[in-house]
Amino acid sequence: MAAVNWTDELREHCEECDRRTPHEVSVEMRTENQARENAAFSREPYRVSMCTVCGTETTQRMNNA
Numbered sequence: 001m002a003a004v005n006w007t008d009e010l011r012e013h014c015e016e017c018d019r020r021t022p023h024e025v026s027v028e029m030r031t032e033n034q035a036r037e038n039a040a041f042s043r044e045p046y047r048v049s050m051c052t053v054c055g056t057e058t059t060q061r062m063n064n065a
């Protein structure tokens with residue numbers, strides 16, 4: 001699988017704007033540093049969407065079931 005990293009323009013609901021606005025969406029691999037079980041850290045894919053109107057950034061872990 002190639003590096004997952006792209007930018008797209010989508011319309012999503014923005015809580016700050018309280019309406020649907022264009023968002024820039026990308027996926028980043030972020031290193032987590034949470035001590036849980038015996039994994040010191042792991043890299044998890046996060047979906048990052050930023051409202052292009054007000055600049056609010058929302059990150060959401062993609063592995064959630």
Ligand SMILES: [Zn+2]
Pocket residue numbers: 014015016017018021051052053054055056
């Ligand atoms: Zn907004």
